[in-house]
Amino acid sequence: MLTQxxxxxxxxxxxxxxxxxxxxxxxxxxxxxxxxxxxxAGLRAKIPYFKKLGVTAIWLTPVYLNIGxxxxxxxxxxxxxxxxxRIDPHLYTALPGWAAGSKAYLKDLVGDFHAAGLKVILDMVVNHTGYHSPEYEQYSAKKLHYPEHFNSHENPNEVTEWLSGLPDLDHRQPEVADYFVQNxxxxIEQTGIDAIRMDTVKHVDDTFWYLFKSQxxxxxxxxxxxGExxxxxxxxxGRYQQQHDFDTLFDFPLCGHLKGCLVWDxxxxxxxxxxLHDAEPQGILDRNRPYSNANRLVTLLDNHDLDRRITSEILDRVGHWDRDLAAKILKLCLSFLFTTRGIPQLYYGTEIGLEGWADPDNRRDMPWEMIGTDHRPKAGQPFARQIYDHLQQLIELRKANPALRYGTSYTLYVDHFLYACLREYRGNLVLVxxxxxxxxxxxxxxxxxxANAKLPPRVKQLLQDGTLLKSLFAGEEDLLMTAGEVEVRLPGKTAGIYCLTAK
Ligand SMILES: [Ca+2]
Ligand SMILES: [Ca+2]
Incomplete structure (x- = not known):
């Protein structure tokens, strides 16, 4: 189970x-x-890397036998x-006596991850099969018959559109829907995974999600x-959380606004x-009503389907020569991601500022030559190292402060350039x-x-005059409560993160 x-x-x-x-x-x-x-075997070898970075749940791309x-x-x-x-033979190391493609290979990996305190999120696809080729006929053809079990090309319904020309299954057919429920x-039963990341949810007929919910x-x-x-x-x-009982969904609406503001100004x-009054226009974080629980959404900066990695989007915006400004903005994006509501998701390589433009460039090999034996970017990689160190500090901050995981968010102040948010949970308080x-x-x-009418008196009690809010970052000024206010002044493209210190 994934949690906040x-x-x-x-x-x-x-x-x-x-x-x-x-x-x-x-x-x-x-x-x-x-x-x-x-x-x-590579994932297993990098368990110490995951642990050092501080991540807790690894989302793996689908493991099915794929088109060669x-x-x-x-x-x-x-x-x-x-x-x-079956599992694709590229992924596992064959063991004597184990059936080819056996799910036991994944169960074995899940066991090792669990022993290390890491959860596994398995990516699953029900919308489509791989392109039909002679290879395809040897495998699933026996279960999913073409063309009877597929939508026709002529169907104008978006839900049944052939995504990138991939053969689109018709989930209104009981055989098809039942096949995937059993599958x-x-x-789940044979591998012990903790979560499913479901691919291309909006392209699957709703009929399937009703079956998924019931069984x-x-x-x-x-x-x-x-759900994606x-x-x-x-x-x-939000409809998928409200109506179809998805525990969580990727927060693409926030992702778009986050980059719009922090990258594109x-x-x-x-x-x-x-x-402070109901007539005030809403920002994206105020639009919680479409969700059954916005706090459970998975927040992100990038993934393999978006048009470029976050680092590349920032470089496109600021100019590729200005690595210092790019690093500032990337750190700012990460600061926001790890202090706002939701469950944060990182795409491999973002922790070291890996670049990548449109697919397939945004799926480059992880450059392990940049990483030292201590699992941290080498000293000769100053850009990667400052991103990594900043991120690792944010992950630790999130672990140490329940306010960042469960706390209510109170927006204190916003103008064109400045945003201030207070998060609080049972006396633990963080100001961003x-x-x-x-x-x-x-x-x-x-x-x-x-004077803020939205803050409960209990929270105001925590912030009486003379209270010190200590900056997370060395060299930045702490804040002191004076006359019911805190005064703040920050350098450009910077997040100040302040924690209430014990009296
Ligand atoms: Ca290999
Ligand atoms: Ca479909």
Whole structure:
């Protein structure tokens, strides 16, 4: 089960770490459309890396047997399944006596992750099969018949559209829906995974989610269902949590606004407003009503489906020569991600500022040559090291402060450049202030606490005059409560994070 205590780390297994050079059959690391050789042995070898960084749940791309070659592209990413019941041989190290493709290979990996205190999120696909090729006919063809079990090309319904031309299954057919319900139950029962990341949810007919809710959600409540509904409107995304009982969904609406503001310098009022009266316009963080619980959403900066990695988007914005400003903005984005509500998700490589533009460039191999034996970027990698160190500090901060995991968020102040948010949980309190302007604030801004009608008296009690709010970052000024306010002044593109110190 995923909780708000988790920090998710997403890997494309094939691109992460090659732990076994003998299961390649074949691999070509120089071709961005081919298998590169990453595998379960590589994931296992990097358990100490995950632990050092502080992440708690690893999301793996689908493990199904995939297409080896279709017009010079391979299903290295796992989304082109030709057999939904077997594991791709690129991924595991064959053991004597174990059936080829056995789910036991994943169970074994899950066991090692659990022993290390790491959860496993398995990516699953029900919308489509891999492209139909002679290979395909050898495997799943026996279960999913073409064309009877598939939607026709002519159907204009968006839900049944063929995504990237991938053969689209018709879940209104009882055989198809039942096949995938049984299939998912098999994976859960036989591998012990903690959560499912469900691919392309919006392209699957609703009929399937009703079956999923009745059979899988009820019998396996400990397995969290995380849905990918790639849409930027909370009303559209929230429907899946409200109606179909998805525990959590990727927060693409926040992702879009977060980058719009912090990378592309849109006004911070688009993120949140103090909402001191109901008529005030809403920011994206105020739009919670479409969700059954916005606090459980998975927040993110990037993934393998978006048009470029966060570092590259920032470089496109600031100019590729200005690495110092790019590092500041990337650290600012991470500061926001790890202090706002939700469960944060990282895409492998973001912790070291890995670049990557459109697919397949955003799926580069993890550059392990940059990482030292202490699992931290080497001293000769100053850009990577400052991002890594900042992120690691944020993960520790999140673990140490329940306010950042469960606390209510009170927006104290917003203008075009400045955003101030207070989070509190049972006396633990964190104040986050963001100066999104590129320049230092010309003068301090006073954040009213005592006069804020939205703050409960109990929280105001914690912030009486003379209370010190200590900065997380060395060298930055602490804040002192004076006359019911705190005054703050920050350099450009910087987040100040302040914790209440014990009296
Ligand atoms: Ca390998
Ligand atoms: Ca579909």
């Amino acid at each position: 205590d988790d920090v998710i780390y997403f890997v494309i297994t094939d691109r992460f770490c090659n732990g076994d050079p003998h299961n390649e059959q074949p691999a070509d690391p120089h071709n961005p459309h081919a298998f590169h050789g990453g595998d379960f 070659d279709f017009f010079d592209s391979a299903g290295y990413h796992g989304y082109w399944a030709i057999d939904f019941e 998912i139950l098999d994976w 899988i959600k009820t019998s396996q409540p400990q397995v969290t269902l995380l 509904v790639l849409n930027y409107d909370p009303e559209y995304v 849109r006004p911070m009022t688009e993120l949140a407003r103090p909402r 202030v963001i100066n999104n302007g590129r320049d230092e604030m010309p003068s301090p801004v006073a954040l009213p606490i005592a």
